[in-house]
Amino acid sequence: xxxxxxxxxxxxxxVLYEAEVRGxxxxxxxxxxxxxxxxxxxxxxxxxxxxxDERRERIDGLLDEYAIGWTLERMPVVDRNILRMGAYELxxxxxxxxxxxxxxxxxxxxxLSTDDSPNFISGLLSRLMENKSxxxx
Numbered sequence: 001x002x003x004x005x006x007x008x009x010x011x012x013x014x015v016l017y018e019a020e021v022r023g024x025x026x027x028x029x030x031x032x033x034x035x036x037x038x039x040x041x042x043x044x045x046x047x048x049x050x051x052x053d054e055r056r057e058r059i060d061g062l063l064d065e066y067a068i069g070w071t072l073e074r075m076p077v078v079d080r081n082i083l084r085m086g087a088y089e090l091x092x093x094x095x096x097x098x099x100x101x102x103x104x105x106x107x108x109x110x111x112l113s114t115d116d117s118p119n120f121i122s123g124l125l126s127r128l129m130e131n132k133s134x135x136x137x
Contacts, residue, residue, distance in 0.1 A: 009085060010108050011041065012048040016081040019053075026053040052088045059087045062135065066127045070120075078113050079121065086125045091132065098129050 015033065019026045026049050033041040052059065063083050064072045072080060086105030089096045096104075102125045109117040128135070 005044065006104060006107055008042055008044040009048065009104055010111060011039070011045040012052070013078070013081045013085055013108055013112065015041075015045065015049040016052060016084060017078055020077055020081065026050060048085065048088075051092070052084050055088060055092065056084065059084050059091075062087060062091075062128060063124065066131070067124055068127075076113065076117070079109065079117050082109050082113065082117070082121055083124060086121060087128055090125055090128055091135065098132070102126065102129065 015026060015029045018024075019029045022029075030041060030046050030049060060072055063080070067075070075083070082105050085108070086101055089101035089104065090098055093101065102122060105125055106118045106122050109121045
């Protein structure tokens, strides 16, 4: 099950990444992917990508606030979108334990990003987790 979930999370990050790079909406990317037979886009991926997109402004504000020595704009696009996913799952997905949200984001970073990204992502998401109770969601 977790392997399938990890793949779905990775695909959600890919949807977010593609929307940002192409300057289009998450919904447009989902619709285009639905029209393609391979790889199939599943419901978890769609729901996750849409949920992240709906809270993107709040998530981006938190990432900008808690990133030490980095602005959101300076982060690699893929890392920014992995962080968006991790922050969403950490702060709003009540069925996902905090540790799992961080571990999954780090796992996706290991698959999609640079060698330095997993530690950066883990550190930033851990700071959000430590302050979770004080963040007005």
